[in-house]
Amino acid sequence: MRVVITGGAGFLGSHLCDTLLSRGDSVVCVDDLSTGRLENLEDARNSPAFRFIEADVTLGLDVPGPVDAVAHLASPASPPDYLRRPLQTLAAGSRGTEHALALARRHHARFLLASTSEVYGSPQVHPQTEEYWGHVNPVGPRSVYDESKRFAEALTTAHRGALGVDTGIVRIFNTYGPRMRADDGRVVSNFIWQALSGNPITVYGDGEQTRSFCYVDDLVHGLVAMLDSDHAGPVNLGNPAEFTVGQLAVMIREMTAISTPVHYRELPQDDPPRRRPAIERAARTLGWRPVVDLAEGLGHTIDWFRSRSGAPREAGVTVAG
Ligand code: NAD
Numbered sequence: 001m002r003v004v005i006t007g008g009a010g011f012l013g014s015h016l017c018d019t020l021l022s023r024g025d026s027v028v029c030v031d032d033l034s035t036g037r038l039e040n041l042e043d044a045r046n047s048p049a050f051r052f053i054e055a056d057v058t059l060g061l062d063v064p065g066p067v068d069a070v071a072h073l074a075s076p077a078s079p080p081d082y083l084r085r086p087l088q089t090l091a092a093g094s095r096g097t098e099h100a101l102a103l104a105r106r107h108h109a110r111f112l113l114a115s116t117s118e119v120y121g122s123p124q125v126h127p128q129t130e131e132y133w134g135h136v137n138p139v140g141p142r143s144v145y146d147e148s149k150r151f152a153e154a155l156t157t158a159h160r161g162a163l164g165v166d167t168g169i170v171r172i173f174n175t176y177g178p179r180m181r182a183d184d185g186r187v188v189s190n191f192i193w194q195a196l197s198g199n200p201i202t203v204y205g206d207g208e209q210t211r212s213f214c215y216v217d218d219l220v221h222g223l224v225a226m227l228d229s230d231h232a233g234p235v236n237l238g239n240p241a242e243f244t245v246g247q248l249a250v251m252i253r254e255m256t257a258i259s260t261p262v263h264y265r266e267l268p269q270d271d272p273p274r275r276r277p278a279i280e281r282a283a284r285t286l287g288w289r290p291v292v293d294l295a296e297g298l299g300h301t302i303d304w305f306r307s308r309s310g311a312p313r314e315a316g317v318t319v320a321g
């Protein structure tokens with residue numbers, strides 16, 4: 001297959017590039033490098049089957065040559081990133097999705113939308129099944145992301161129904177792993193980087209809110225399974241093991257063996273109190289389920305962050321024990 005990946009220089013997109021290249025596909029990565037990085041593509045760029053196009057998908061999307069599939073991942077994704085870029089986030093979900101769908105339509109290609117658990121908002125149904133319509137504040141700060149993804153799902157569904165495009169929607173739950181930016185602001189990268197650099201771990205609120213964390217390799221296997229299928233979705237992709245943010249802080253302090261203090265900060269507005277995917281649909285339709293548990297995945301992620309910088313141990317950090 002020749003696959004176009006929008007947002008392919010980002011955290012998830014770059015792993016998807018690598019996985020598809022390693023099984024023999026050709027990959028065209030289209031990215032404006034707003035939150036992604038070329039260094040994520042170091043391996044991919046060594047492959048003759050890889051091409052990088054620096055472009056903003058909200059302005060249009062044209063890729064020369066054949067296209068068998070389009071995976072649309074371009075969008076700011078971490079809360080600090082999308083709160084800093086409210087209009088770009090709405091544009092990525094709306095105009096960006098429209099351009100990516102048009103490219104798939106022109107080529108009779110499979111289209112994959114990277115949607116999010118955020119479409120469930122602050123969920124009143126737990127765990128979240130795909131049938132649940134969600135509970136989103138349309139004028140709250142997070143709405144720029146949540147509503148843009150909900151619109152993207154509607155646009156994708158309409159292209160399938162009205163225009164016959166072969167579309168699939170996945171709703172991705174909190175995913176972590178190597179290549180997250182240290183300053184990306186999401187909880188796993190924040191806690192690991194704070195611990196390794198000897199800064200206080202910042203728990204927002206009382207730390208009793210929950211998330212269910214999926215390791216990136218598992219997630220990417222789910223994306224590939226959905227690309228290869230003709231299923232419309234939506235399909236939840238996530239790891240159903242649920243942890244409080246406080247539990248995550250304890251695990252990361254123990255695993256890094258660095259005794260940095262925990263500081264409590266104000267809970268951001270509309271921060272969902274709990275989140276956990278029901279993944280029976282993914283198991284049934286894609287034969288997919290995650291296999292990496294949180295301790296193992298955090299171990300890989302901590303090792304990766306350590307390998308990126310000699311700074312933490314040189315920064316006068318207290319090492320426990
Ligand atoms: P990321 O910020 O690392 O990657 C997003 C990529 O999109 C970046 O490389 C960025 O430069 C690019 N991009 C943004 N706007 C663009 C534009 N207008 N034109 C071209 N490129 C653009 O984030 P990520 O975690 O890899 O997320 C990838 C996708 O998966 C996003 O659509 C996100 O909403 C979705 N998702 C991720 C998670 C997660 O836990 N990582 C959860 C739910 C959904």
Ligand code: UDP
Pocket residue numbers: 078079174185186187188190191202203204205209211245267268271272
């Ligand atoms: N969080 C936290 N400290 C941080 C960053 C995040 O306590 O330094 C909390 C945040 O308030 C939320 C959870 O961790 O309850 C997950 O946040 P993240 O930004 O990773 O993802 P999302 O809120 O989109 O699920």
